[in-house]
Amino acid sequence: MTVIDSTPVTSPPVDACVSAGAAHPRPDGQDRYTISEVAEFTGLRAHTLRWYEQIGLMPHVERSHTGQRRFDNRDLDWLAFVGKLRLTGMPVADMVRFAELVHRGEATYGERQDILEQTRHEVATRIAALQDTLAVLDAKINFYAGARQAPERA
Amino acid sequence: MTVIDSTPVTSPPVDACVSAGAAHPRPDGQDRYTISEVAEFTGLRAHTLRWYEQIGLMPHVERSHTGQRRFDNRDLDWLAFVGKLRLTGMPVADMVRFAELVHRGEATYGERQDILEQTRHEVATRIAALQDTLAVLDAKINFYAGARQAPERA
DNA sequence: TAGAACCTTCAAGTGCACTTGAGGCAAGTG
DNA sequence: CACTTGCCTCAAGTGCACTTGAAGGTTCTA
CATH class of the missing domain: 1.10.287 (Helix Hairpins)
Incomplete structure (x- = not known):
C-alpha cells in the first residue's frame, strides 16, 4: 500500500512534526520528485536544495539507484515549514538546530x-x-x- | 523663534514629507545632537550614521564650526522613517533613491x-x-x- | 597641560544566505 | 553512436548591510 497523498495521513506516527497542517497543492498523486521538480515547486534553486541538505537543514533525502535525489511528500512538507521559518527571519543556523532536534x-x-x-x-x-x-x-x-x-x- | 518640538510643526512648508506623524520621544527640548547622541537614540552606530550620509541615505547634516555633525529633529524624524522602511525589508539602494526624490x-x-x-x-x-x-x-x-x-x- | 573622549576620512573586513562555476557521470533521442 | 539534458560533487564567488581598523585632529575635564 503506497501513500497516495490526498489528506495528510502521516502514517508513521513517530514524529508528526513534519506534517504542516493543510498541505500545499501537491504536484500530483506521486511521492518521488526529482530535485528540479522540487525546485520549481518550492521556488528554491536546485543548488540551494543541495546546500540545505549539506548543512543539515534538509535531512537525508532518498537517492535513486544512480545516486540522484528523490524527494517525497514529507520532504515537501518540511521544506514548506522551513519556508515559513525563513519568513520569520530565523537565521539558517537556528533552523538547522531545530532540524537536529526533530532528528533526535x-x-x-x-x-x-x-x-x-x-x-x-x-x-x-x-x-x-x-x-x-x-x-x-x-x-x-x-x-x-x-x-x-x-x-x-x- | 526656534522649533521646540511638541506637535509636528514643520514650519518650512517646502517638504513636509519628513515629519513622521506622532514623533518619537525626543531626548529633550533641544535641536542639535552630536553623532553619538543620535547613535544612542536610534540604536545605529556612529559609523553607520556616517555611512548613511556618505551613500546619500542621510541627506546633508549640519556641521559645527569645527566641522562636526550636528543633527536636528528633522534628521531624527528622517532616521525614524528610514528605520520603518528598513523594517519593511526595502534595500538600502531603494531608500537612497527615495531620499533623492525627497531632495528634489x-x-x-x-x-x-x-x-x-x-x-x-x-x-x-x-x-x-x-x-x-x-x-x-x-x-x-x-x-x-x-x-x-x-x-x-x- | 595632560589625558580621555570625542570627532574626522579612507579602506579593508565580516557574516549571512545563497550563487556560480568547473568537471564529470548517466539516461534518453535522432 | 554522438548529442543533449539533467543530475552529481567540491570549491570559490557574490551581494548586501554594515563593522572594524588605522591614523590623526579637536574639545572637554581634572
Whole structure:
C-alpha cells in the first residue's frame, strides 16, 4: 500500500512534526520528485536544495539507484515549514538546530515547543511593528495624495 | 523663534514629507545632537550614521564650526522613517533613491506616492504571510503541548 | 597641560544566505 | 553512436548591510 497523498495521513506516527497542517497543492498523486521538480515547486534553486541538505537543514533525502535525489511528500512538507521559518527571519543556523532536534525524536518535544513559542512571540512582535509601519506609510501616502489634489494653495 | 518640538510643526512648508506623524520621544527640548547622541537614540552606530550620509541615505547634516555633525529633529524624524522602511525589508539602494526624490522637492510627490503605495502593498502581503506563519506555529506548539500532556498513548 | 573622549576620512573586513562555476557521470533521442 | 539534458560533487564567488581598523585632529575635564 503506497501513500497516495490526498489528506495528510502521516502514517508513521513517530514524529508528526513534519506534517504542516493543510498541505500545499501537491504536484500530483506521486511521492518521488526529482530535485528540479522540487525546485520549481518550492521556488528554491536546485543548488540551494543541495546546500540545505549539506548543512543539515534538509535531512537525508532518498537517492535513486544512480545516486540522484528523490524527494517525497514529507520532504515537501518540511521544506514548506522551513519556508515559513525563513519568513520569520530565523537565521539558517537556528533552523538547522531545530532540524537536529526533530532528528533526535520525541525526546526533544519540549525544547522544540520552547523554540517555537519564542519564535511565535517574535513573529507577533514583528507583525505589530509592520502594522505600525503601515500606518506611517498611509499617513505619507495621504499627504502626497492631498498635496497633489490641492496643488495651488501656497 | 526656534522649533521646540511638541506637535509636528514643520514650519518650512517646502517638504513636509519628513515629519513622521506622532514623533518619537525626543531626548529633550533641544535641536542639535552630536553623532553619538543620535547613535544612542536610534540604536545605529556612529559609523553607520556616517555611512548613511556618505551613500546619500542621510541627506546633508549640519556641521559645527569645527566641522562636526550636528543633527536636528528633522534628521531624527528622517532616521525614524528610514528605520520603518528598513523594517519593511526595502534595500538600502531603494531608500537612497527615495531620499533623492525627497531632495528634489515637490515635483517628485507623485513618484514618491507610487513608491510608498508599492511598499504598502508589500508590507500588507508580508503581514498576511506572517499571520499564516503564526497559525502554523500555533498548530505545532499545540501538537507538542498535547504530546507532552498525554505521553503514554502508544 | 595632560589625558580621555570625542570627532574626522579612507579602506579593508565580516557574516549571512545563497550563487556560480568547473568537471564529470548517466539516461534518453535522432 | 554522438548529442543533449539533467543530475552529481567540491570549491570559490557574490551581494548586501554594515563593522572594524588605522591614523590623526579637536574639545572637554581634572
